[in-house]
Amino acid sequence: MKFLNSFAFLFILLFNCLYVLGQTSEAKRSGHFNLEKGVALEGYDPVSYFENEEPKKGKKSLSHEYNGVTYRFSSEENKKLFLAQPEDYEPEYGGWCAYAMGLNGEKVGIDPETYKIKDGKLYLFYNAFFNNTLPKWNEDEENLKPKADQFWGGIIK
Numbered sequence: 058m059k060f061l062n063s064f065a066f067l068f069i070l071l072f073n074c075l076y077v078l079g080q081t082s083e084a085k086r087s088g089h090f091n092l093e094k095g096v097a098l099e100g101y102d103p104v105s106y107f108e109n110e111e112p113k114k115g116k117k118s119l120s121h122e123y124n125g126v127t128y129r130f131s132s133e134e135n136k137k138l139f140l141a142q143p144e145d146y147e148p149e150y151g152g153w154c155a156y157a158m159g160l161n162g163e164k165v166g167i168d169p170e171t172y173k174i175k176d177g178k179l180y181l182f183y184n185a186f187f188n189n190t191l192p193k194w195n196e197d198e199e200n201l202k203p204k205a206d207q208f209w210g211g212i213i214k
Contacts, residue, residue: 087125089212091152091167096120096127098181101169103128103146104135106179112170123147148179150209155180156190159201162208 093099098112105113115129119136122128123143130136139146150158155173157165168184171191175198182191194201 089151089164090126091164092126096129097152098128098148099167099169100129102131102135103148103179104138105131106172106174107146108135108138112172145177146179148181150180150205151213152181154183154190155205156182156194156201158208159194159205162204162212164212 087095090097097103098115100115101112102115105111105115113131115131117129119130119133120127121130121136121140123139126147128139128146130139149155151164152167154163154165154167157163165183167181169181171182171184171189173180173182173191173194180194182189182194184191
């Protein structure tokens with residue numbers, strides 16, 4: 058009986074440690090994402106970038122938190138698509154400007170309506186004050202993308 062009590066104690070201790078580690082990694086991850094009041098993509102529906110001709114704003118009533126990041130959806134159908142495979146819809150580089158990430162690893166805000174989808178991935182870009190970074194990305198994507206991947210990998214690890 059004493060063995061079972063020790064086993065149960067160790068199991069509970071292990072479970073709690075894993076739970077805390079999971080919470081810590083979620084907090085660390087969300088700390089690196091481009092969030093506005095805790096919401097990704099400035100409230101735009103991540104699935105709408107892929108399923109519509111243009112992105113749509115999500116509804117607060119159709120929110121879902123995934124690994125510490127809250128997303129909003131414009132429809133119940135889009136929410137279900139996201140829930141089935143969230144990694145397919147999350148923006149690259151935590152929703153920061155892909156161009157700035159590739160240029161120098163900087164976290165720069167975005168215009169959620171300035172984006173590109175390539176190879177099934179969503180890339181977002183800064184576009185304000187006569188400075189649209191999407192054309193700059195397109196001019197040198199083959200060099201910027203590997204650098205952005207490397208910078209982001211160092212940030213999110």
